[in-house]
Amino acid sequence: MIQSIITHPGGAHKDDFLACAVLLTEAPVAILRRDPSEADLADPGVAVVDVGHEHAPERHNFDHHQLPREHVPTCALSLVLQHLGIYESAREFCSWLEVAEWFDCRGPSDTAEWLGIDREIVSQLNSPLDITLIRRFASETEHKPGEPVWEVMRMIGQDLVDYVTNLRERIAFVAEHAEVWEFDHFKALYMPRTEPLPDDASSGLGYHVAQLGLEKEVLALVYPDSRGVGYGLRRFQDSAAMEFTRLDAEADVHFTHARGFIAKTSSEESERLKALLQMAFVMD
Numbered sequence: 001m002i003q004s005i006i007t008h009p010g011g012a013h014k015d016d017f018l019a020c021a022v023l024l025t026e027a028p029v030a031i032l033r034r035d036p037s038e039a040d041l042a043d044p045g046v047a048v049v050d051v052g053h054e055h056a057p058e059r060h061n062f063d064h065h066q067l068p069r070e071h072v073p074t075c076a077l078s079l080v081l082q083h084l085g086i087y088e089s090a091r092e093f094c095s096w097l098e099v100a101e102w103f104d105c106r107g108p109s110d111t112a113e114w115l116g117i118d119r120e121i122v123s124q125l126n127s128p129l130d131i132t133l134i135r136r137f138a139s140e141t142e143h144k145p146g147e148p149v150w151e152v153m154r155m156i157g158q159d160l161v162d163y164v165t166n167l168r169e170r171i172a173f174v175a176e177h178a179e180v181w182e183f184d185h186f187k188a189l190y191m192p193r194t195e196p197l198p199d200d201a202s203s204g205l206g207y208h209v210a211q212l213g214l215e216k217e218v219l220a221l222v223y224p225d226s227r228g229v230g231y232g233l234r235r236f237q238d239s240a241a242m243e244f245t246r247l248d249a250e251a252d253v254h255f256t257h258a259r260g261f262i263a264k265t266s267s268e269e270s271e272r273l274k275a276l277l278q279m280a281f282v283m284d
Contacts, residue, residue: 001027001044001045001060002023002026002027002029002044002045002046002047003029003045003046004029004030004031004032004045004046004047005020005023005024005027005029005030005031005032005046005047005049006031006032006033006034006036006040006046006047006048006049006051007019007020007031007032007033007048007049007050007051008034008035008050009033009034009035009141010138011138012033012134012135012137012138013050013104013134014077014100014103014104014130014134015050015075015076015077015078015100015101015104016049016050016076016077017133017134017137017153018077018100018156018157018160019049019050019062019076019077019079020049020153020157021153021156021157021160022077022080022081022157022160022161023047023080023157024150024153024157025154025157025158025161026084027047028145029145030142030143030144030145030150031143031144031150031153032141032142033138033140033142033143034141035051036048036051036052040052041054041056041059041061043059044058044059044060045060047060047061048060048061048062049062049080050063050064050065050075050076051063051065053065053066054066055067055079057079057082057083062076062079062080062083063076063079064078064079064105071105073098073101073102073104073105074105075100075101075104075105076104077100077101078097078101081097081164084161086161086164086165089164089165089167089168090164093163093164093167094160094164099115102114103122108122108123133149133152136149137149137153167204167207170198170203170204171207171208171211173198173204174191174204174207174208175208175211177192177194178190178191178192178208180212180218181222181274181277183274183277183278183281185281185283186217186218186219186220186241186281187214187217187218187219188218188220188221188222188236188277189205189208189209189214189218189220189221189222189236190222190223190270190273191221191223192224193224193268194224197224197226199226200226201223201224201225201226201232202221202223202232202234205221205223206221206236206237209221209236215237218236219235219236219239219241219242219281220233220234220236220242220277220280221233221234221235221236222234222277225264228266229268230252230254230264230265230266230267230268231264231265231267231268231273232262232263232264233247233262233263233264233265233273233276233277233280234262234263235260235262238261240282241282242260242261242280242281242282243280243281243282244256244257244260244261244262244263244280245257245258245260246260246279246280246282247263247265247280250265250279252265252266252267252272253265253266253276254266263276263280
């Protein structure tokens with residue numbers, strides 16, 4: 001039904017950028033950056049995002065600025081994700097979403113206080129990706145299919161929606177195949193090689209550990225190397241008790257990161273993988 005998307009002119013922010021990007025997965029249409037008319041707000045064929053002072057999803061109007069001052073932080077992206085029925089999954093799987101909601105609704109100072117960090121740190125976390133994409137989005141009054149910014153936005157929206165909608169299925173797949181390996185002083189989660197091999201073989205492992213309630217016991221993840229034969233070995237929750245540089249001299253270990261948090265081995269034998277984990281473990 002959506003034939004065009006309207007969002008506010010002037011400076012752009014992460015929430016309107018991402019809200020429009022997600023809508024493009026449903027309707028690959030032009031994005032107009034201008035104030036909406038009453039006719040636009042009344043027309044369900046026009047999605048109005050982050051402007052218009054109305055939240056009416058049945059007419060594809062997604063503004064949050066009319067919400068009460070003390071309303072739980074809710075931005076335009078929140079409203080679009082709710083409309084698509086994936087908001088709760090997004091909050092569960094995308095740890096950045098709540099921060100984005102706070103930042104848009106409460107500003108950098110309150111968000112920094114909520115996070116328990118200095119205000120200056122918020123600015124230090126910006127990257128050229130954030131700055132350039134949002135600035136380029138704000139610099140034009142219209143973005144159409146085939147243009148670089150529009151195409152990147154659609155890719156971002158599609159990846160976000162795919163990640164949120166597919167991860168629960170991936171977690172179920174992990175639960176079906178993964179094994180918990182028990183050692184004398186720690187545990188590891190092992191994901192065997194399957195056919196076909198998922199694009200990201202390690203995806204969902206951390207969530208499965210949490211579902212098992214083993215966050216304080218599992219120190220390492222073992223999963224098929226997506227780049228070739230063998231397996232990746234990685235710290236879970238960056239546990240310093242696993243130091244993979246201790247495997248540097250092993251003939252079947254072809255990569256260890258200098259910081260010790262990951263290693264790659266050509267070995268596919270479970271007993272050998274267990275032995276490598278034992279060697280990497282650092283007793284307190």
